[in-house]
Amino acid sequence: MKEINLKVKIGDFEFQNPITVASGTFGYIEKYMDDAKLRKLGAIVPKTITLNPQDGNPAPRIVETASGMINSIGIENEGVDSFIENKLPKLQKIGIPIIVSISGKTKDEFLRIAEKLNKCDIAFLELNLSCPNLGHKKLVAQDSQATFDTIKAVKEVSKARIIAKLSPNVTDISEIALSAEEGKADALSLVNTFWAMAIDIKKRIPLIGNVTGGLSGPAIKPIALSMVYKVRQVTRIPIIAMGGIMDYKDALEFIIAGATFVAVGTANFINPNAPLEILKGIKEYLKENNISDINQLIGSLKTK
Amino acid sequence: MLKVQFKTKIVSNKKICPKYFSLVLDKKFSKKEISAGQFLNIKVSDGLKPLFRRPFSISRFKDNLEVLYEPVGEGTKILSQKEPGEILDVLGPLGNNFIKPEKDVKQIVFIAGGVGVAPFIGFSDDLKSFKGNKIILFGVRTKEHTFNLDVFRNNGFRVFISTDDGSKGVKGRVSELFSKIDVNEKGTICYVCGPKPMMRSAQDFVIKNNLSAQGSFEEVMACGIGTCRGCVIKTKSGFKTVCNDGPVFDLKEIIF
Numbered sequence: 001m002k003e004i005n006l007k008v009k010i011g012d013f014e015f016q017n018p019i020t021v022a023s024g025t026f027g028y029i030e031k032y033m034d035d036a037k038l039r040k041l042g043a044i045v046p047k048t049i050t051l052n053p054q055d056g057n058p059a060p061r062i063v064e065t066a067s068g069m070i071n072s073i074g075i076e077n078e079g080v081d082s083f084i085e086n087k088l089p090k091l092q093k094i095g096i097p098i099i100v101s102i103s104g105k106t107k108d109e110f111l112r113i114a115e116k117l118n119k120c121d122i123a124f125l126e127l128n129l130s131c132p133n134l135g136h137k138k139l140v141a142q143d144s145q146a147t148f149d150t151i152k153a154v155k156e157v158s159k160a161r162i163i164a165k166l167s168p169n170v171t172d173i174s175e176i177a178l179s180a181e182e183g184k185a186d187a188l189s190l191v192n193t194f195w196a197m198a199i200d201i202k203k204r205i206p207l208i209g210n211v212t213g214g215l216s217g218p219a220i221k222p223i224a225l226s227m228v229y230k231v232r233q234v235t236r237i238p239i240i241a242m243g244g245i246m247d248y249k250d251a252l253e254f255i256i257a258g259a260t261f262v263a264v265g266t267a268n269f270i271n272p273n274a275p276l277e278i279l280k281g282i283k284e285y286l287k288e289n290n291i292s293d294i295n296q297l298i299g300s301l302k303t304k
Numbered sequence: 305m306l307k308v309q310f311k312t313k314i315v316s317n318k319k320i321c322p323k324y325f326s327l328v329l330d331k332k333f334s335k336k337e338i339s340a341g342q343f344l345n346i347k348v349s350d351g352l353k354p355l356f357r358r359p360f361s362i363s364r365f366k367d368n369l370e371v372l373y374e375p376v377g378e379g380t381k382i383l384s385q386k387e388p389g390e391i392l393d394v395l396g397p398l399g400n401n402f403i404k405p406e407k408d409v410k411q412i413v414f415i416a417g418g419v420g421v422a423p424f425i426g427f428s429d430d431l432k433s434f435k436g437n438k439i440i441l442f443g444v445r446t447k448e449h450t451f452n453l454d455v456f457r458n459n460g461f462r463v464f465i466s467t468d469d470g471s472k473g474v475k476g477r478v479s480e481l482f483s484k485i486d487v488n489e490k491g492t493i494c495y496v497c498g499p500k501p502m503m504r505s506a507q508d509f510v511i512k513n514n515l516s517a518q519g520s521f522e523e524v525m526a527c528g529i530g531t532c533r534g535c536v537i538k539t540k541s542g543f544k545t546v547c548n549d550g551p552v553f554d555l556k557e558i559i560f
Contacts (some may be wrong), residue, residue: 027531032307032529033307055542058538059543062524062535215353218355236511244351266526269528276305
């Protein structure tokens, strides 16, 4: 059998394979990272950066729950200027595409970050839209109009292709997805974490310093999967899927449901080698099932 | 994708006293690769329960890697049932380490609360040749939490014990033993590891007496390598990760 093709495209941009890491689960380049292994990924998504440095939220910031974790880190980061100076060059040296995840408190902040990154030759920006829409009670990603406006505005100033990362905390994610597409997003990241909480019943206090946080891990996988499927029914825009992917079988489910790309998140904390094991598992699955091109598998779900 | 992930065989995993277990792993690191105060992040289950790895201080590393732990939660209970020969998936050695005493130090004090004594076992090996005054103040709940402390005595430490219930040594918290420290000796360094209230009382004590102190801290962790920013502790210079900036901090820098 000829060589199996793992290359996938988002728009005109080709990746060597469809495996990446979810933002916030990879950090930047840590001292323990093995560059030679990292290079095997399709892309890297570093932790979300903001316009100004952020200290993050009070402790405790994480708690383990049944098959999952709740986090409320508060996008602790050094700000875009320091990122460009100190982190990005090292990341770009790895030699695979970097998808820079950004978040703003206002549309203007998104634009200013995007403008600053224009000088850095970034292939993709991922807009973390799960941030408060100032002046409104909702998150940007909970409001079709705000989603459309933010993406459209960034798209106009940025040289990079734009990925919109959507929140699952909505009534109908396909509605928001269509607004993102209308705003000319190049791809969607589905989905961010689910609002969640846990309580210490002895002390009657929340187990997260910020009271509530975002649930990730295997607990959310079936819900995330249904959202990817739902969005795929209404649009052909490429989807980067995430939500509790622990092994290659989880990743395949998302691909079959319609994802072009999969991002490994919480699993990185438990098995830092998970992304590469998933890549290997997908390759073996394709071989065993006589599929020569991963693109044949994307959205190949059979329903009556 | 990490250089520090390895699989290793369990050499032994048994009780050393009614409450504590000692886990010995078939893994050695050279002196350059490992220091007292560092920790391991161990996957105790192949399934999803528990999901996270569990962080453990390295208690000894002269020969094999050793971990001293108390089975109290879900993860440690599973670990305590592992048999010799079983394989564990481990990240480590992680984090920073205790800074060894400067040349002008005349008195070394270990202040340990419960299983927080773990990193001091290996550290006492490192300090064997130190000629000054060496003491360990070890506070535990009951005598069932004490074990053979000859390792400290063999390394030249005088050992003082307190128990909450008075079943061994002085009755009360470890702070009851602070009087054993010669506070007039300004060349003193205290190394502290134990539960938060103990760390706090030790901080009060070293500030009051103007002594140097390093504390090894613990928080709920996910990644163990500084990525997730989950295990932060508040310090005078902002949030720091226990896993990567620590676990050892200047005790006076911590804001409780």
